[in-house]
Amino acid sequence: QKDKNKLSGKDAFKLYDTYGFPLELTKDILREDGFEIEEENYEKEMKIQREKSRKSWLETKISVEIDKVKQKLYENVLKDYGQTKFIGYDFEERKSKVIAIIKDGKLVYEVKEGDNCEIILQKTPFYAEKGGQIGDKGVIISYTHDDLLITVSDTQRPVEGIVVHFAKINKGEIKVNDEVLARVDLIRRKAIARNHTATHLLHRTLRDVLGNHVKQSGSSVNDDHLRFDFNHFAPLTKDELDKIEDLLNNKILDNLKVETQFTTFDKAKEMGAMALFGEKYGEQVRVVKIGEFSLELCGGTHLDSTSNIGLFKILNEQGIGSSLRRVEAVTGAKALKYVKEKENIINEISDKLQIVPSEILLKIDQTINEVNNLKREIKITQNKLARYEIDKLISKKREIKGINIISVKVDALDNNDLRNWGDLIKEKIKSGVIVLGTELNQNKVGLLAMVTDDLLSKGFDAGNIIKAIAPIVGGRGGGKKTMAQAGGSKTDKLNQALDKVYEIV
Incomplete structure (x- = not known):
């Protein structure tokens, strides 16, 4: 995206159209982190959607009218030619007679190779979709020659008594009153x-x-x-x-x-x-x-x-x-x-773990225990390293009018990790003001301010400190007097924001 501080209008519209987020709500959420919306593109997307809706409404209206005409056509076929006899309980293929052919919504006398049509037979082994069961597929052929091949892709009952075979003429031609052989796809x-x-x-x-x-x-x-x-x-x-x-x-x-x-x-x-x-x-x-x-x-x-x-x-x-x-x-x-x-997956896992399938669960439990043990060892090592890093950070503190001030940049994984750093420093120095900053993923900035309880009576407020420095990194924040946090998007301004703390105090 060209402007990293703006959410594209297309994405903002998707939030509205797909997930129900109103534009104003999206604006408020983004504003907290110093972002805006490309409103011009958002309006373009909204206009496109309105046009699609209008077109869809017209198409639906036309479709309903076509359905009414088609329904009347089927009713006339039933009235003029009688019901289709279903013989599919006893037979998968049977000779029958073509009583009607529909093409492009009209009754026709014949259809030829390449045509898509609807064929109605006097009797049929094809089951028409009903009661949750899908309609049959199959073929209609000549039972005397090999010059006719019609594939039936679906079978429906648009009105009770009429079975319609939706078909394509792959070879030959077929006319009303022709004798044919209807054959259901038996495997299916x-x-x-x-x-x-x-x-x-x-x-x-x-x-x-x-x-x-x-x-x-x-x-x-x-x-x-x-x-x-x-x-x-x-x-x-x-x-x-x-x-x-x-x-x-x-x-x-x-x-x-x-x-x-x-x-x-x-x-x-x-x-x-x-x-x-x-x-x-x-x-x-x-x-x-x-x-x-x-x-x-x-x-x-x-x-x-x-x-x-x-x-x-x-x-x-x-x-x-x-x-x-x-x-x-x-x-x-x-x-x-x-x-x-599923068996192949199990065998593949067995091969990778170099064990027999019956030992997979045992191996998984052993691996989980090993991972947990390693996590504990890593945590112990991290704590040792953290104590060393904490001492280095505390050595950078400044004393202003008898108040310990630490305002430094640290390497934190996320905001929770940033709070952990703050807690460790606070525990070590006992009294003071702590401000930490870090660069997070996706070019984001995290800020944390802490004030020890003994300094609250002297007017120190972590929330006010955060509110003063957050705009420098293009963000907003807040919190309690003892701890407050903020986020921002201007990573290049992080050091400037941290230096500002000494002026504020």
């Missing part, structure tokens, strides 16, 4: 199913370990990891997390059968199935039963057996609101990868 689907079945096990496990007050308040299931939100009044302890992991992994090893059935909502409640609070259910619901351990209403895709989860590993547990907790975890190959990464 199974990874999602592992995480979804694991969330059901996690829900029941949390209730068993923490209590029946635990209820699911949200979840997110994809092929990478799972996230489970629930109500609970306190952070989970390590012991609780270990119990949850152990119990859940035991249920995986038990190879519990995962069964599903459709029934009425009332019948499902009679069976004891758990329903999510606030979720809307129709007359017909799907029940997912995992052995005798878990019974929930759920429309997502699942495994046939808990053993197919492989391994469950918690990554993180945190609070997300008042009495709301969140657990993030991985399963299957992702969990094995996580464990392997």
